[in-house]
Amino acid sequence: MPRNAKRASSPDPSGGDDARDLYDELTDDLLYDPAIGRSTMMGYPCIRLAGRFLASYDDKAGSLVVKLPGERxxxxxxxxxxxxxxxxxxxxxxxxxxxxxxxxxxxxxxxxAVTFARTTLTQGR
Structure with missing residues (x-):
């Protein structure tokens, strides 16, 4: 299955390597911005913008985890x-x-998530 293909069903409910590969691929695309870098958050791989968490990958659930406004x-x-x-x-x-x-x-x-992180930086939150 191609890296960026949608997974219809999986014997592994967490999505396994496909989900992690997709997370890595998509977050690699954000690293062109020198303010964005890789880190960890509570043991999860994550990315930060100017030191602020903006996204993570939950390897136990095979889920993307993003920081967005509460209403969203x-x-x-x-x-x-x-x-x-x-x-x-x-x-x-x-x-x-x-x-x-x-x-x-x-x-x-x-x-x-990047837009939200930039907004919180300019608002001093």
């Missing part, structure tokens, strides 16, 4: 596109997990 997170959860991100049972209201392996969806949400 609520919308994604309400529509079933995303799920609350709650490591160790604590819900992070500005973070959403996206379990569907969809390159276009992930690319769009990563772009939204």
């Amino acid at each position: 997170v609520a919308e994604l959860v309400r529509t079933g596109t995303g799920a609350e991100f709650a490591p160790a049972g604590k819900v992070f209201r500005e973070w959403v997990a996206i379990p569907t392996i969809d390159p276009d969806l992930w690319r769009g949400l990563l772009a939204e």
Whole structure:
């Protein structure tokens, strides 16, 4: 299966290597910006913009995890596109997990996360 193909079904519910490969591919595309770099967050691989977390990959669930405005997170959860991100049972209201392996969806949400991170930088949050 090509790296950026949508996965119809999988014996591995986490998405396995395909999801991680997609995360790596899409986040590599963001590294052209010198303000964006790789890091870790609570043991998960992540990317940051000027030191601020903007996205991560949950290797246990095979999900993209992005930081977005709370209203956008609520919308994604309400529509079933995303799920609350709650490591160790604590819900992070500005973070959403996206379990569907969809390159276009992930690319769009990563772009939204970059925009949100830039906004919070300029607002001093």
